[in-house]
Amino acid sequence: MMAKRSPLVIGAGPAGLTAALQLIKGGVTPQIVEASANVGGLARTPADGDWRVDAGGHRFFTQNEAVSDMWRALLPTDQWTVVPRRSAMLIAGQFVRYPLRGRDLLVQCGVRNGLRGLGSLMWARMSTGPRVSNDLTSFRDWGTYQFGRRWYETFFDGYVRKTWLTEPSEIASDWANQRIKPIDWRPRPDVSLDTTDVFRYPRRGPGQLWEAAADALKAAGAAPVLGAEVVKAQFDGKGWTVTLRDGRTVRGDAVFSSMPLQNLIQALDPAPPQHIRGIASRLRHRGLITVAVALRTRYDIPFNWVYTPGPEFGCGRIQNYGRWSAGLAPAGWNGTHLGFEYFVDGVSGLWDADDNEMIRHVSADLHAIGCGGSEIEHIMVTHSQYAYPVHDASRERSVQRIRDHLAANYPALYPMGRNGTHHYDNQDHAMLSAMHSVEKYFGADIDPWQANTNRRYHESGLING
Ligand SMILES: Cc1cc2nc3c(=O)[nH]c(=O)nc-3n(C[C@H](O)[C@H](O)[C@H](O)COP(=O)(O)OP(=O)(O)OC[C@H]3O[C@@H](n4cnc5c(N)ncnc54)[C@H](O)[C@@H]3O)c2cc1C
Incomplete structure (x- = not known):
């Protein structure tokens, strides 16, 4: 049978x-x-000769x-x-490590800014109470409770707007507890020695x-x-x-x-x-266009992912493929291989842009990240129409x-x-x-x-x- x-x-x-x-x-x-x-x-991993593109930067974790x-x-x-998992947010020209660390927040962005952020976090916790972190609520409420309004607006509001192309108050927060780590307040002088936060990745x-x-x-x-x-x-x-x-x-x-x-x-x-x-x-869904760019110059970017929430960037995140696996580029290649992620409405706007238009967007973002001077050796553009199922209310x-x-x-x-x-x-x-x-x-x-x-x-x- x-x-x-x-x-x-x-x-x-x-x-x-x-x-x-x-x-x-x-x-x-x-x-x-x-x-x-x-x-x-x-x-999937589309290939062009020995060049390979991971459209999303896939950590294998379970x-x-x-x-x-x-x-x-x-x-x-x-x-x-x-x-090793290394990610950062690029804020006003500075790489701020993500997941956020209390020490970086208090010192790296200026002690005065740090104290303001801390005050804002304490205010959010006192005025809201613990209820909001468990209840299904808007992403804005969740983020403000978790990080305080100031740090929420600096680090998360812009990225979530870019990813979901909508107001953070219109997005549910049910996914956020899994996806966004809280601030790490442990006093660790050198987290680069942390060997536990690693993931697997096929070569x-x-x-x-x-x-x-x-x-x-x-x-x-x-x-x-x-x-x-x-x-x-x-x-x-x-x-x-x-x-x-x-x-x-x-x-x-x-x-x-x-x-x-x-x-x-x-x-x-x-x-x-x-x-x-x-x-x-x-x-509803959000689409994703990933533009992988191989630059002849080698830039030392010590992160796998860089989040770019600010308006000076068209993309929302940049992958640094060299830190994922050398197997995504031809053997022995020694330049910088980056993937720029553009979040789009799957039916309008950038979705219809041709490769030349995408290359213009990437050129602007390359300048914004400080890699504008290098010659481009190879480009691949990939489209994912159903990249993000929207979690609205x-x-x-x-x-x-x-x-x-x-x-x-x-x-x-x-x-x-x-x-x-x-x-x-x-x-x-x-x-x-x-x-x-x-x-x-x-x-x-x-x-x-x-x-x-x-x-x-x-x-x-x-x-x-
Ligand atoms: C930017 C980004 C980053 C990500 N990062 C990570 C990460 O770090 N770690 C991780 O584990 N996951 C990550 N993911 C999520 C991961 O990609 C998905 O969870 C996974 O691919 C889902 O698998 P699936 O088979 O459910 O759906 P899909 O991967 O969407 O596969 C569905 C398949 O069905 C096919 N299909 C659709 N309609 C039809 C039809 N009518 N007829 C026939 N076939 C059809 C599609 O072509 C597709 O091949 C990321 C995703 C994105 C977009």
Whole structure:
């Protein structure tokens, strides 16, 4: 009976590939359809000759053994590097280390500014009380409580505006406890000696891991079909038929979907009622354009990431790829390889800019960071339309209503992953929701939508081995 099962997996990103690997482990061979020409989804690594681009700067970090085991099983130890986490915010020409340290805040930006910031933090704590850090509230309220108004405005307000292209008061704070570390007040004279804040990284970028996953699937007879965009998913009471953009159809007993939740709702046949389609159509995303620039001159930037919240920068963050892995550039190359991140509305503005226009934006940002004088050796531009599922005030309730409707009306449909559940997840949680979906398919009493609901899960520490 098991041999007749033939589930369909939509998307060959981390969630889709994980679901497929788990299905094979359970004795079932899935069919995987992927809209783009690559595997890896947002964590792909596009290449041009020996140049490789990580569109987001993907730290491999998890507190989950099953995820960690899968990463280890897919890539041999010598294909991983261990990278010290070094990030900073570039504020008024100065690199301020992030996560923020009390000592830097009090001294680096001037003692007077430091004392003002401290006063502002004390005022925020006294006037608000501890309630706000736990309640679902706006990002602005959360940030003001965590950092005081002054430091919140200096470090976070501009970045969040750039990332989400909206007022921080319009953004929910439910993701922030996981993503943004509090101020570290421990008196450590030299944090560069801290060896615990490190992460793993595949030598040739995150896509190397997902290409290895696709190879493993191919060897098991389940190679992902690329260039296969699902436009319709039909349930006829017995099973599922998905229709691809080119008209081909694929049939299966279940659907594991990592396509954006609102697109899945549009694709369903029979169509959900108008009110569910309406809710789904209001789920929003932010897009991302990453411009990777290789400069002939070697600049010593001692950070992997530099956040650029100020208006003098068009980008919101800069990756320093040389500090991630030498394998992202040709062997022996000795210049500076940077990735500029531009957050965009996926349907307007910069989204339509051609490469020449993006190069003009990057040139301005190169001047702003002090690297304007160098000759450019190589440029790559990558677009990610569904980079960030927006967490606005209505997201939680909207997703719940969609989830309940799907559970009641579409048997054997498993939305999973970051965009599949419209939840601002990293790879590990996207993978976990895929693993839980497969467990449910095999009969476990588990709710895959709860894979990332621990607000206290913090992205620090590491990774076993
Ligand atoms: C800027 C940035 C930085 C990040 N940094 C980190 C980090 O440091 N660490 C970390 O762990 N994670 C990080 N992430 C998150 C990580 O990229 C995601 O959590 C992960 O890629 C989600 O996997 P997924 O499979 O759920 O979704 P995706 O990666 O979005 O994959 C979904 C796949 O489905 C395909 N698809 C969509 N629609 C269809 C359709 N209709 N038919 C067929 N296929 C379809 C897409 O083409 C895509 O390949 C970052 C993300 C961004 C944007």
